[in-house]
Amino acid sequence: WNAERMLSLIESYLAKEISGCKKVLAAVSGGVDSTVSTLLASRVAGDKVVPVFVNHGLLRKGEAESVLSSLKSIGIDVIYVDASEEFLSSLKGIKDCEKKREIIGEIFARIFSEISEREGCDCLLQGTLYPDVVESGAEIGADRIKSHHNVAGLPPWFKGRVLEPLRYLYKDEVRKLAKYLGIPEEIVNKHPFPGPGLAVRVIGEVTEEKLEIVREASSIVEEVLRKRGLYDKVWQAFSVVGDDRWVGIKGDSRVDGYIVTVRIVESEDAMTADWFALDREIMEEISKRISSIPRVSMVTYAITTKPPSTIEPC
Ligand code: XMP
Numbered sequence: 001w002n003a004e005r006m007l008s009l010i011e012s013y014l015a016k017e018i019s020g021c022k023k024v025l026a027a028v029s030g031g032v033d034s035t036v037s038t039l040l041a042s043r044v045a046g047d048k049v050v051p052v053f054v055n056h057g058l059l060r061k062g063e064a065e066s067v068l069s070s071l072k073s074i075g076i077d078v079i080y081v082d083a084s085e086e087f088l089s090s091l092k093g094i095k096d097c098e099k100k101r102e103i104i105g106e107i108f109a110r111i112f113s114e115i116s117e118r119e120g121c122d123c124l125l126q127g128t129l130y131p132d133v134v135e136s137g138a139e140i141g142a143d144r145i146k147s148h149h150n151v152a153g154l155p156p157w158f159k160g161r162v163l164e165p166l167r168y169l170y171k172d173e174v175r176k177l178a179k180y181l182g183i184p185e186e187i188v189n190k191h192p193f194p195g196p197g198l199a200v201r202v203i204g205e206v207t208e209e210k211l212e213i214v215r216e217a218s219s220i221v222e223e224v225l226r227k228r229g230l231y232d233k234v235w236q237a238f239s240v241v242g243d244d245r246w247v248g249i250k251g252d253s254r255v256d257g258y259i260v261t262v263r264i265v266e267s268e269d270a271m272t273a274d275w276f277a278l279d280r281e282i283m284e285e286i287s288k289r290i291s292s293i294p295r296v297s298m299v300t301y302a303i304t305t306k307p308p309s310t311i312e313p314c
Helices: 002-019 034-048 064-071 084-090 097-119 130-137 171-180 210-225 279-289
Strands: 023-027 047-054 079-082 123-125 161-163 236-250 255-268 296-301
Touching: 002 034, 002 161, 002 171, 023 034, 023 097, 034 047, 034 123, 034 171, 047 064, 047 097, 079 097, 084 097, 210 236, 210 255, 210 279, 236 296, 255 279, 279 296
Parallel strands: 023 047, 023 123, 047 079, 123 161, 255 296
Antiparallel strands: 236 255
């Protein structure tokens, strides 16, 4: 396996495919897969590629700003759509996770269709990886596990052609390509993040309060792991919050606080995963800091492998 050879294969594929497109809509999330796909397509086809970054208001702490500046630093000039209000108001009152995914998928589709029409895009670039192809195949069977909305294949709203230059690669291979291309470290090593974002890490209705808790608690987990040199050693590390409560004492008062669950997993490709055994001292630091978030009164640690669990709570 050699980055230079792989790049030249992918670029030839893209040159051939894009020559049959009027314009290509590249949906960029700021993750390594979509960033590598977009950068390579832009190298091959320049202005024919229209990168679009949609902020659904369900991103990690500070993520929109850092994605925009990282993309700019490598010459990817995106159309930025801040649709936070629309996504969050459409999720009001929705408790069921699959319903949340469906609503989020529909809004994304509408935004991308409108931009495709306006910009004259007849091709769509996706950062699909090999495990996505395998898992989406598995999901066609009788038991759909979760409806990830970016699995391989033509999205029903899109009338044109889909280009998937990374569909035979694994994440570690894409990270090697990204490093070779000089993509900033914060994108190369960023943990995978689900398309519907924090909506799947808030169990039950996505309220402002729960969203704020999960965003802050996840940022604490990431910060502690980075400080301890563990961030790059694990596959994903985040927090989850639901509606269950635990009575706590803050100052002299009783608090009807939220329970935050911390999930840190090791994995090769997300098809299977193991929970990460943290040292007590690190657990203590994470626990103390998350417990100091005003409405949180209990921190738990998720210790179930995939399978039988999945990585995200829903
Ligand atoms: P699960 O929870 O199914 O997740 O074990 C496997 C991997 O996929 C990510 N994930 C998603 N990625 N859209 C995505 O792009 C989604 O809807 C989605 N749901 C889960 C998850 O973070 C893990 O790395």
